[in-house]
Amino acid sequence: MKILIANRGEIAVRIIRACREMGLPTVAVYSDCDRGARHVRDADQAVHIGPSPPSQSYLRIDRLLDAARATGADAVHPGYGFLAENAAFARACRDAGLTFIGPSPDAIEKMGSKTGARAIATRAGVPVVPGTDEPFAAAATDRQIVDAATRVGYPLLVKAVAGGGGKGMRAVETPDSLLNAVRTARSEAGSAFGDTAVYFERRLIRPRHIEIQLLGDCHGTIVPFVERECSIQRRHQKVVEESPSLAVTPALRGRIAAAAQSVAKAAGYTSAGTIEFLLDEDGSFYFLEMNTRLQVEHPVTEMVTSIDLVHWQIRIAQGERLSIDPERALAPHGHAIECRIYAEDPDQGFMPSPGLIRGVRAASGPGIRNDGGVVAGYTVPVFYDSMIAKLIAWAESRGAALARMERALREYEVLGIRTTIPFFLWLMREPDFVDGRFDTTYLDQVLASRRGDSFMTLTEPEETELAIAAGLDAWWRATSGAASSSRASGSAWKSAARQDALRG
């Protein structure tokens, strides 16, 4: 089986690693700005599929199929994002005779509509967040909208049926802001997903985001895994994930996992997928949506269960039966936590910070896994999600995992651009985070309360050390004459000479 990876960045690298371990050749695809990307280096073959904007490359089904044809690939792994949850792509692969490493087009379609998925969950006997069962028709009157909101109750969320990542979503506290919120959400959803349909969901006050990873094979077996908690979100985007959750007891785990399994069975689900729930303060949980793909945060599950989800995706696609002990999948071993390292400047409101990466020294050592997607010399482009790596720490307890994560974050160096590492260093010492007192609103609240304070806090000695280092660097450049003063660094060749200079 030769696998074309219809993706880029760390997930493409992750999948190439799995393929290599299984002895399978790989085909990468790349856009203009990704010619020098790591996934292109690492794959056995690589095909250019167009200009940098995703709509002209990574989202072009025709070019991806052409690339598979030109390289003799017989399977496609979509990763996450881009076309991973696009039923038309899964169908086009199937029609072109390619194995799509993911669920069936039907399952993607069924679970892709948020209201459709809610209906499936309800029929499977799984509670959903109270809300409207059907999206509003474009012609719905203001009266119909207000009445529906009254039935659901306030506070509520207006959500796009085709939504994701917080797009087309608006919180409504009181009836007077309702109609305006619906209008905004519709217009945002229209431009983001080409679909203006929206619906209402009751907004829980302090919900935690709990999700169940599962695997389904082509022989009807579905295995649910220990939960992940992903409540640490910035503007509805997950930034830290962990497993297990402090808020889930073994008994509750069993119930949530069984609920997830029922929904997946009802959807006829195969491959890796995740069912997201909201967990209320009183311990009740509600189906939120299903992600019909591998998720960014899959490594935390791998680390507490020792099961390789990408290997299994491929084995399932090859027709293999799941041979995972269901009890083991639900019994977490230790604790794992993941930080998504983005090329963003946390001191500028998490503004993307693309640019040339001059050096990378990834954290390593005991209990540390780094799933990276970049190399020194690569320029982080402006066209895509800015995640450049995922850092995962495992330890016997949550406390030890946080301490290990902090150790690793201090080690991690990405030179030339700014990343979210300093933000995570701060978070690892935030009392409410450390004690597990958080819900999905926690991070936005605590960030707002900081009023833009810098994360680059320095002690007085550190500040002095930085001034000294910069002074010595400037002194060297001035005395060596080897580089003009506007160029801060010489070559590897020259650095030997510089060492001598500093010694002298």
Add this chain to the structure above:
Amino acid sequence: MKILIANRGEIAVRIIRACREMGLPTVAVYSDCDRGARHVRDADQAVHIGPSPPSQSYLRIDRLLDAARATGADAVHPGYGFLAENAAFARACRDAGLTFIGPSPDAIEKMGSKTGARAIATRAGVPVVPGTDEPFAAAATDRQIVDAATRVGYPLLVKAVAGGGGKGMRAVETPDSLLNAVRTARSEAGSAFGDTAVYFERRLIRPRHIEIQLLGDCHGTIVPFVERECSIQRRHQKVVEESPSLAVTPALRGRIAAAAQSVAKAAGYTSAGTIEFLLDEDGSFYFLEMNTRLQVEHPVTEMVTSIDLVHWQIRIAQGERLSIDPERALAPHGHAIECRIYAEDPDQGFMPSPGLIRGVRAASGPGIRNDGGVVAGYTVPVFYDSMIAKLIAWAESRGAALARMERALREYEVLGIRTTIPFFLWLMREPDFVDGRFDTTYLDQVLASRRGDSFMTLTEPEETELAIAAGLDAWWRATSGAASSSRASGSAWKSAARQDALRG
């Protein structure tokens, strides 16, 4: 507790990581050539202790104690090698009021003599390899020596009482080479350890090297761990270690572990230590020696038991009681394998290859742990052991761990010097190694049978690709005029310009 690490290289980095995770400050020490070493970068404080030769720096007890005093350290971790098994050092630390993170001086002394350790094992009811119970007096006559050899039986090994790492050891197949071997071994032992005492041990024909890691606390509890197999040795030096061993059944594991525990109890052992055994083809095992320190290969045990041995060494030194479930310590979870990456040229008979490291890109991703000791810009010195990193792969089965190791070895880049990575890539595909058909003589035999063939085997397309890459590199240098042709590389600053040049 502030810990001074009386060591260098990867083990110093490993210990600094553990200390950071436990919130403990660290003090590094360094010799002249190690000023730019990674352990100096990583520690909170660092003290120069002398010129590069170990006898003038890392082996200077007085300077190490001075360094502890100057920095306010109150504990010392010796790592492995150097003074780790030196009872006088442990005693000097104790006398200076410093906690020695290791066993008591008495335990080091008792187990440091090979014949003394054999006697302790015998008294504990553990079988030892048949041999002489006492070393020969320097005045022993040839007749006495020949008679003792006859009693032990041929083939036999002449071994230095103070030996280690194959030094002062000679194999004797037949009586006529006996006296010559004794003379050589004595002289080698004298120059290596300052002690000419030797003894005889029967040489087993196809022994496997099996060892038991254990931890002992200061309250009398000793916990033995699942075995490691270290039969892959080049000239009596371990190069690959794994856990568990293919040759050990759970029942045998229980018996070897119990034997190790008895020996450690008899020695009054505390902290981390390892008892080495030879396992004969018929399943009988013999005590070989005890290592009274942390070992190079400790990570494979950590990966299959999820127990952090360095954390526990520190906790034990702080007086904590062992709270490890003994059953868990003996029940391996999956399979782990370690490759010791040396700065050696496998194509020149594993000649050391010291020099400037221009770049390091360590392997990473699922199931991979890299315990590295170097950074780009560091010059591997000629004065010490040439190990620069340990690469450890974990997977659910041995086969999957080997496949993962091969994947990681391909990823691993150390630029500017030669390493043993290509040798390991070859080994991961050697049929006898893959199938577990090996003993301690395997590697030397298979290497001898290769008669110096290169490990850098290239396919015809790869050879062409290398010629093309070198040609393009030369073309760029010639056309850019930015560097003379004898300098193969420009600076990071220039590389952006080079990218443009290659584009154009």
Add this chain to the structure above:
Amino acid sequence: MTFEIEVNGRTRRVSVERAGTEPGQFLVGVDGTTKVVDARRVGEFGISLLFPGDAHAGTAIDLAPGSAPGEVLAHLAGRTIRIVVNGRRAARRGADTSGTAHGEQKVTAPMPGRVVRVLVAQGEGVAARQPVVVVEAMKMENELRSPKAGRVKDVAVEAGTSVEAGRVLIVIE
């Protein structure tokens, strides 16, 4: 040799000279306080500092060039710190600083994107770091903030406009 070095917004005077003939030994003064520093380059970006006088305290800092003249991005124990060496001199040499000289500062698009919302109007007073415009880029909405307290002199874009990197969006005076 003396440099003016801005670390995290604070400017220090740093003097550097060799300490005797010992290799790697320097006397470095920061705002008049001088220490012996044992310094070593490691690789292209790394610098290792030891302070024999401060109980042998040590630190490792990596310095990579930033985007502006004299700007350096420093890496210290997980944090990325902006350092400017002789910034005033560099600014004096620079060409595109006329606005700065008059106390005017421009909020520009840091990357190509689409203006989602303009949060201020011409003539409005703004605080330092107050969000003034939202630009969508790299799949995220990004708030751009005012570089200083002042008044909005000009709003050069409206919501919905696609902008290139460097395009002036708002001018603060």
Add this chain to the structure above:
Amino acid sequence: MTFEIEVNGRTRRVSVERAGTEPGQFLVGVDGTTKVVDARRVGEFGISLLFPGDAHAGTAIDLAPGSAPGEVLAHLAGRTIRIVVNGRRAARRGADTSGTAHGEQKVTAPMPGRVVRVLVAQGEGVAARQPVVVVEAMKMENELRSPKAGRVKDVAVEAGTSVEAGRVLIVIE
């Protein structure tokens, strides 16, 4: 532009020219067989090659300077390969190659150490890669081998001698 490139001991003639005006596109000939190569520098040492004509096969090679003029250490999928660019020309330019010209080759100490054993005597015939002397360094005994088949012209050390890097130990003719 044409280069003489030795890879793993085999010398190839490599010609390089741009292919049209497309960025990063080259025509590279190796011993007369020419291919279109899509080449890209990544970082200081990296080079990424794609071969559009060979089913888009790709490879990533890192090239770091070696110790001799024209010598490059290449990294390809875990292996380290010695490459010499225009080696004969470099040798002609070099000064310390008179011995080579006369067919003489020296076995030198690659690092400081102690000679443990000399395995050959003057006048003895040796095969290529035959061990000729054992030097202890970096805690290991290291066998140094004859660079070619020939005869031992000189044994310049005896067992027990401490030697510096570069010291001539054995001369083979």
